[in-house]
Amino acid sequence: MSPAPAHRVLITGGAGFVGATLALALAERHRDWDVVALDNLKRRGSELNLPRLRAAGVHFVHGDVREPADLQALDPCQAxxxxxxxPSALAGRDGATDYALRANLVGAWHCLELARRHDAQLVFLSTSRVYPVAALNRLAFEETATRFELLPEQPLAGASPRGIAEHFPLDGARTLYGTTKLAAELLVAEYRDAFGVRAAIDRCGVIAGPWQMGKVDQGVFTHWMLAHLLGGELSYIGYGGSGKQVRDLLHVEDLVDLVERQLCEPERWDGVTANVGGGRDCSLSLLETTALCREISGRELPVGPAGAERPGDVPLYVSDCSRLFGLTDWRPRRGAREVLEDVAAWIRANAEAVRAALGTS
Ligand SMILES: NC(=O)c1ccc[n+]([C@@H]2O[C@H](COP(=O)([O-])OP(=O)(O)OC[C@H]3O[C@@H](n4cnc5c(N)ncnc54)[C@H](O)[C@@H]3O)[C@@H](O)[C@H]2O)c1
Known part of the structure; x- marks a missing residue:
């Protein structure tokens, strides 16, 4: 009889950008673990990850977190x-709110039920979008030559030149996406309290890297590089067309390193809710992103102003990771240039497949 696996890890959304990158890394680094990736392949391009998962020995299950039976059919897991x-910030704006609510909130609830049944640890990938739009729009910032920059004096607790910390006010609307994630966070707290489910919550800023099927409303840095290398149109939306809106970005491999630690020490990370992002040191405005993309791709795509801000947009978001840094010596190791260089290398090596999957002209 073969020895029981030391660890069976279920990754929901396991064919997506983060899920597949994590599944591949865990399968490679922990040969005695069983890594299971469940995905309904809703995201265009996720199917490109299936041969990669297969080759790495990750067990793929075509399933849907909205369907309890799909999760219940799985063998017990430890995490x-x-x-x-x-994950789109524009989800539900057209009135079709059903999918985001069922996938993000009901799906998270089903994962919690599964965790409770199997006494499994849960790592929940949340988002900086839990912070309300109106509050973020009140931040005091200055305009430098290439970006918006937070000022030392801020009108709200939890905001500083380091970025937004977890004690930033939570009152107000935050996009349907952000609301489903925050509601799921609240459910996580209930399941910890009522059923002893061990759980950690990572509130991620923008994550970027190879194999991200970037589009204008999700995965903006990859989207920018995709347009430079494969063609497409880019514009600076809102904020006077200046392109000075800023986000921090985290290389997906850095996130993988953190989640791996969380999986290896479930007790230590239980109850932690922390911002996870590149922070001020790894942040870019769109204008700066264009400059880097031009340098790395060797191509100059014209980028002009276009219309007013989209609903839910904010001029600036940077993760203040002080809480996280107080808990661990994990730090983002890859800078903004490295993120974009890795994205460019991936696009160049997979241009035809990516073009076919994303329909980029
Ligand atoms: N990428 C980012 O910048 C970012 C930032 C903050 C938080 N997050 C969070 O990280 C997680 C991963 O995001 P990502 O960037 O990999 O997104 P992604 O879209 O690449 O991956 C999500 C995967 O989930 C799958 N999926 C969607 N609905 C499903 C359902 N009902 N059942 C099963 N699978 C379903 C999709 O097919 C896709 O493969 C998400 O929870 C997202 O909210 C991402």
Whole structure:
């Protein structure tokens, strides 16, 4: 009889950008673990990850977190990383709110039920979008030559030149996406309290890297590089067309390193809710992103102003990771240039497949 696996990890959304990158890394680094990736392949391009998962020995299950039966049919696991989502900040704006609510909130609830049944640890991938739009729009910032920059004096607690910390006010609307994630965070707290489910919550800023099927409303840095290398149109939306809006970015491999630590020490990370991002040191404005993309790709795509801000947009978001840094010596190791260089290398090596999957002209 073969020895029981030391660890069976279920990754929901396991064919997506973060989920597949994590599944591949865990399968490679922990040969005695069983890594299971469940995904309904809703996201265009996720199917490109299936041969990669197969080759790495990751067991793929075509399933849907909205369907309890799909999760209940799985063998017991010791850990669940909930990476499935409809992650667009524009989700539901057209009135079709059903999918985001069911996938992001009901799906998270189903994952919690599974964790409770199997006494499994849960790592929940949340988002900086839990912070309300109106509050972020009140931040005091100055305009430098290439970006918006937070000022030392801020009108709200939890905001500083380092970025937004977890004690930033939570009152107000935050996009349907952000609301489903925050509601899921609240459910996580209930399941910890009522049923002893061990859980950690990572509130991620923008994550970027190879194999991200970037689009204008999700995965903006990859989207920018995709347009430079494969063609497409880019514009600076809102904020006077200046392109000075800023986000921090985290290389997906850095996130993988953190989640791996969380999986290796479930007790230590239980109850932690922390911002996870590149922070001020790894942040870019769109204008700066264009400059880097031009340098790395060797191509100059014209980028002009276009219209007013989209609903839910904010001029600036940077993760203040002080809480996280107080808990661990994990730090983002890859800078913004490295993120974009890695993305460019991936696009160049997979241009035809990516073009076919994303329909980029
Ligand atoms: N990428 C980012 O910048 C970012 C930032 C903050 C938080 N997050 C969070 O990280 C997680 C992973 O995001 P990502 O960037 O990999 O997104 P992604 O879209 O690449 O991956 C999500 C995967 O979930 C799958 N999925 C969607 N609905 C599903 C369902 N009902 N059942 C099963 N699978 C389903 C999709 O097919 C896709 O493969 C998400 O929870 C997202 O909210 C991402």
């Amino acid at each position: 669940i990383v909930e990476c499935s989502a409809e």
